[in-house]
Amino acid sequence: MKLQAESRRESGVLLEVDDxxxxxxxxxxxxxxxxxVSFTLDRGRRLGIVGESGCGKTVLSRSIMGxxxxxxxxxxxxxLYEGRELTTMPLKERRKIWGAEMAMIFQDPMTSLNPVxxxxxxxxxxxxxxxxxxxxxxxxTALQLLTDVGIPEPEKRMRQYAHExxxxxxxxxxxxxxxxxxxxxxxxxxxxxxxxxxxxAQILDLIERQRRDRNMSVVLVTHDxxxxxxxxxxxxxxxxxxxxxxxxxxVLFSSMKMPYTEALFRSIPKxxxxxxxRLVTIGGRPPNLIAPPEGCRFSPRCPxxxxxxxxxxxxxxxxxxxxxxxxxxxxxxxxxxxxxxxMNTGHSVEAS
Amino acid sequence: xxxxxxxxxxxxxxxxxxxxSTVKKSKYRKRGQVAxxxxxxxxxxxxxxxxxxxxxxxxxxxxxxxxxxxxxxTHIDPNPLLSERPPAWATFSETSRPIVRDAPARVGxxxxxxxxxxxxxxxxFGARNSLLIGAMSxxxxxxxxxxxxxxxxxxxxxxxxxxxTIMNIFLSFxxxxxxxxxxxxxxxxxxxxxxxxxxxxxxxxxxILSIPPIARLxxxxxxxxAQREFxxxxxxxxxxxxxxxxxxxxPNVMPAMVTFAITGMAILIVAEGALxxxxxxxxxxxxxxxxxxxxxxxxxxxxxxxxxxPAIVLFxxxxxxxxxxxxxxxxxxxxxxxx
Numbered sequence: 016m017k018l019q020a021e022s023r024r025e026s027g028v029l030l031e032v033d034d035x036x037x038x039x040x041x042x043x044x045x046x047x048x049x050x051x052v053s054f055t056l057d058r059g060r061r062l063g064i065v066g067e068s069g070c071g072k073t074v075l076s077r078s079i080m081g082x083x084x085x086x087x088x089x090x091x092x093x094x095l096y097e098g099r100e101l102t103t104m105p106l107k108e109r110r111k112i113w114g115a116e117m118a119m120i121f122q123d124p125m126t127s128l129n130p131v132x133x134x135x136x137x138x139x140x141x142x143x144x145x146x147x148x149x150x151x152x153x154x155x156t157a158l159q160l161l162t163d164v165g166i167p168e169p170e171k172r173m174r175q176y177a178h179e180x181x182x183x184x185x186x187x188x189x190x191x192x193x194x195x196x197x198x199x200x201x202x203x204x205x206x207x208x209x210x211x212x213x214x215x216a217q218i219l220d221l222i223e224r225q226r227r228d229r230n231m232s233v234v235l236v237t238h239d240x241x242x243x244x245x246x247x248x249x250x251x252x253x254x255x256x257x258x259x260x261x262x263x264x265x266v267l268f269s270s271m272k273m274p275y276t277e278a279l280f281r282s283i284p285k286x287x288x289x290x291x292x293r294l295v296t297i298g299g300r301p302p303n304l305i306a307p308p309e310g311c312r313f314s315p316r317c318p319x320x321x322x323x324x325x326x327x328x329x330x331x332x333x334x335x336x337x338x339x340x341x342x343x344x345x346x347x348x349x350x351x352x353x354x355x356x357x358m359n360t361g362h363s364v365e366a367s
Numbered sequence: 368x369x370x371x372x373x374x375x376x377x378x379x380x381x382x383x384x385x386x387x388s389t390v391k392k393s394k395y396r397k398r399g400q401v402a403x404x405x406x407x408x409x410x411x412x413x414x415x416x417x418x419x420x421x422x423x424x425x426x427x428x429x430x431x432x433x434x435x436x437x438x439x440x441t442h443i444d445p446n447p448l449l450s451e452r453p454p455a456w457a458t459f460s461e462t463s464r465p466i467v468r469d470a471p472a473r474v475g476x477x478x479x480x481x482x483x484x485x486x487x488x489x490x491x492f493g494a495r496n497s498l499l500i501g502a503m504s505x506x507x508x509x510x511x512x513x514x515x516x517x518x519x520x521x522x523x524x525x526x527x528x529x530x531x532t533i534m535n536i537f538l539s540f541x542x543x544x545x546x547x548x549x550x551x552x553x554x555x556x557x558x559x560x561x562x563x564x565x566x567x568x569x570x571x572x573x574x575i576l577s578i579p580p581i582a583r584l585x586x587x588x589x590x591x592x593a594q595r596e597f598x599x600x601x602x603x604x605x606x607x608x609x610x611x612x613x614x615x616x617x618p619n620v621m622p623a624m625v626t627f628a629i630t631g632m633a634i635l636i637v638a639e640g641a642l643x644x645x646x647x648x649x650x651x652x653x654x655x656x657x658x659x660x661x662x663x664x665x666x667x668x669x670x671x672x673x674x675x676x677p678a679i680v681l682f683x684x685x686x687x688x689x690x691x692x693x694x695x696x697x698x699x700x701x702x703x704x705x706x
Contacts, residue, residue, distance in 0.1 A: 082603055086524070114604035127596035131618040140614070141604045192604065 029232050030056040030079070030200060035092035035102075037071075037078040044305035045089065048074040050256035052092075056232050058199070061223075063243030063264070064236045065279065066253035069301045072236045075253070076202045079234075080117050081109050096200075115145050118193035120222075122205040124185035128177035134161075134188055135173030138195060145196045160191040163228075164221055183214035187221065194225060200232045201225075207242060219246050240279055244268065252276045255302050255312040258331065262338035272340035274351070275313045311343065319344040319354050403694045406687035413684060417494035454478040454486075454672055477676040480662060486676045493654035493677060494684075496566065500655065501636040503570050505628050508577030508635075513624055515578070516585025521593050521612050531586070534579040543641060546572040550647045569642065573635045584627055588620040622699035629692040633685040640681060656681040 037049040048071045056062050064072045077083050079094050081101055094101040096116065101109065121127040129137060138157035142148045148156060154173075161169035164187040177185055186206060193201060203222060207215035223246055226233050235247055243250055243264070250267050252260040252275065260273040271277055278297045299316040302308050308315050314324035321344065329341040344350040454477050477486035519530040537545070549572035592598065593616060601615050636656070643657025644664070656677045663673025 080603065082599065110605040110607065112605075113602070117603075119600070119603040121596045121600060123596060127600045129597045129601075129615055129619070131621075132614070141606075145605060189600070192600070195604070 027058055028055050029058040029097060031093075031095040032056075032079060033093045033095070035075070035078060035094060036090065037074055037083065038089040040087045040089060041305075046304045047256050047307065048304060049078055050307075052253075052256075052258055054251060054258070054261065056200070056234065058232055059226075059230045060249065061226065061233045061235065061247040063247035063250040064234065064253060065238065065240060065243055065250055067238060067279075067297075067301050069304075070253045071256040071304075072238075072253055073204055074256075076119070076204055076234060076236050080113065080119060080202060082113075082119070114141055114198065115196040116198055117200045117202065118196070118198040119202040119204060120186070120189050120193050120206045123209045124182055124189050125177075125209065127189055128185055130177050132176075133173065134175055134177065134180070138173070138188075138192055141192070141195045157191075157195070160194060161188070163225070164188070164191045164194075165217075166191075182210050183217065186210060186214075186218050190218070190221060190225065194229070197229060198231065200234065202234045202236065204236045205238070206235075208237070208239075215242070222246070240283055252279070255307050256304060257312065257341070258339075259313065259342070260340040261331075262334075262340075266335065266338050270334075270338075270346075272334055272338070272345035272347070273313075273342050274317050274319055274344070274346065277346050278316075311341070318358070319348075319350050321350065402690050406690040406694075409683060409687045410691070413494055413680075414498065416491045417498055420488070420491045420495055452479045453670070454676070478670075478672040480659075480673045481666070481670075486659070486672065489654045489659060490656065490677050490680045493656045493659055494680070496655040497636055497639060497657070497681070497684075500566060500569055500573065500639050501632045504573035504577055504635045505632040507570070507574040508581050508631065509624060509628050511574070512578040512581030513585050513620075516582040517589050517612050517617065517620070519582065520586040520589025521608070521616065523590075527586070530582065534582050537575065537579045538583075542576055542638070546576055546638065546642055547645065547647060549575055550642060569639060569647075572642070573638060576638065577631055577635060581624070581627065581631070585620055585624060588623050589616055592616045592619045622695075626692055626696040626699060629688055629695060633688040633692070636681065636688075637685060 032055070033053050035049060035052045036047070039046040039048060050071075052075060054062070064075065066072050074083070078090060079101070081094075081104075083090075090102065092102070096112065101112070104112075128134070135154070135157060138160060139150070139153045142153035142156055143150070146153075157173065158169050161172055166172055166184060166187050172180070172184075172188075177188075180188065186209075190206075201222070206222065207218050210218060219242065222233060222235075225231065233247075235243060237243055247264050249263050250261070251258055252267075252273060254275050260267065260271065260276050262271075267276065268280075271280060275297075278295075281295045282297060284292075284294055297316055302312055302315065308325070309328075310326045311317070311320070311324040311329050314320040317324065323343045327343070329343050331339045331341045333339050334345070477490065480486055480489065515530050515534075519527040550568050553568040553571055589612075598611055598615055601611050606615070639655060640657030640660060643655055644661045646661060659677035660674045660681070663670065663675075666673055
């Protein structure tokens with residue numbers, strides 16, 4: 016028991032995703048939601064997955080856990096969790112991992128709690144089933160969990176229904192539920208998107224505190240670069256089902272290479288901008304994943320795209336150790352400078 | 368950073384949610400309350416008398432009229448002294464009554480029927496059978512239809528298609544024809560008791576009538592809730608399918624099912640009446656409301672109370688059940704809206 020606890024403290028590779036792909040077969044073709052994604056996650060580390068809506072973030076996290084329905088899904092690649100292969104593991108085995116080893120928090124706390132079951136019961140049941148607690152122990156543990164996630168008057172909350180709590184409270188309860196069986200990896204799928212900005216920071220801090228206390232790894236899926244900035248060690252930028260850039264958080268923010276990352280970064284409104292500044296957007300929309308553009312998938316929307324981009328897909332290359340990107344004309348390249356100069360002069364001409 | 372529970376969230380959660388219904392107590396709402404309580408009182412009284420029919424003084428009174436004191440439900444000899452007497456409160460002139468010496472002109476709360484039985488007490492004995500038939504049918508209907516609906520809605524694919532097709536086949540028959548067919552088929556199977564039809568085939572027919580609509584309702588509801596994130600959340604915590612169906616989805620489907628079942632029970636009671644009216648319900652001495660109405664149909668001009676009195680009881684009961692169903696669905700809807 017003690018040994019196990021100590022081994023959990025150890026660092027090392029916890030999750031190894033290799034060449035994972037998940038395609039959905041639909042009547043109009045194969046939707047390549049996750050396309051050959053590889054990464055590793057160390058124990059106790061925080062990984063951010065960033066990208067627009069529809070770029071495969073959610074599908075990626077769900078296919079790592081193996082939560083996707085079996086029908087009409089084409090999958091491939093491998094997911095190694097503590098050396099165990101998850102993709103070929105029978106459902107019975109995977110169920111033991113779900114909740115106990117890997118857990119997930121969902122985007123919308125309004126719909127992810129059962130509206131007709133009391134909060135307490137929703138927390139107690141997994142404890143009884145997974146850990147074999149008797150009623151009293153499970154109830155005490157649940158109470159402790161609610162206290163841990165910062166819910167006042169936990170005894171009262173246990174007897175309440177989801178609709179009697181506010182959005183932030185519900186998300187706290189969701190986190191408590193995800194933590195019930197002490198998972199080693201927590202997938203947080205846009206955990207703050209449905210919440211008020213004021214509550215967002217609290218929830219992120221809560222996840223962070225729990226991660227530290229339990230030495231969990233956290234995979235934070237979001238479209239908000241601001242959210243990942245302060246709460247991750249490493250960031251993966253996804254576009255159209257593929258990883259386009261991957262770096263340690265400070266490296267990514269100081270020297271991003273991929274024009275898509277740059278565009279995402281630019282579209283964050285800044286306090287220093289003068290008032291009535293037009294919000295910067297990325298023109299166009301994410302590509303059709305049934306027939307993605309040839310070459311670089313971002314090329315139709317990329318201001319730096321050239322002929323190469325529309326014909327040859329860029330490979331992931333390493334800029335500095337640990338910083339990978341896939342682009343023919345990365346930020347800082349000649350082409351990038353050329354276009355930027357033109358854009359700036361164009362702007363000034365327009366203004367005058 | 369460490370103390371994240373700020374007053375805003377606390378206040379948010381502790382402020383009780385004021386539902387619009389408590390804010391505005393309109394006249395309409397009060398009237399609804401009166402109707403609700405009247406329905407409840409009626410149903411409670413009815414169930415009480417139905418259960419205690421054999422012991423309650425006035426109700427069992429009809430049995431006291433017979434010397435043998437045999438079970439009056441099986442007694443079918445006409446008692447000419449009391450046959451077809453109008454209710455005690457009926458004050459109109461009686462021209463077509465056969466004049467029988469020493470016979471009371473008016474008898475009891477609801478008069479007597481052709482056999483000289485007190486209609487009120489028979490209606491109460493009938494309540495026993497009618498309510499039992501209605502309740503049993505709907506309970507079995509929910510058990511079978513609900514299970515089928517949950518499975519079809521949750522599992523989907525081929526299972527769903529098979530179940531749905533079978534339900535469609537049953538739904539495509541005219542309901543009454545189907546019931547007549549089932550009663551006719553199963554009711555006459557016992558050779559020795561061919562003449563006396565028991566309660567079983569009637570319930571069977573009504574159960575089969577009630578399964579398809581319940582299954583469809585539950586299936587549709589299940590499909591909605593199976594898509595909700597809390598089901599995925601339960602799955603991500605390692606819950607098995609059976610557990611998800613029973614513990615996560617069923618409680619959500621329950622309100623719709625219960626509301627529907629209550630209204631359905633009213634419909635089934637009427638359906639039993641329709642079967643009885645066609646002479647296909649429980650055989651003669653055992654009263655049900657339907658068979659009582661049926662027994663008076665040829666005498667509507669001379670002795671209207673034989674049909675009308677049980678019809679009124681049936682009407683009030685069905686009305687009360689429907690009102691109660693409305694109240695329940697209202698209650699569930701408010702909760703759903705907040706959640």
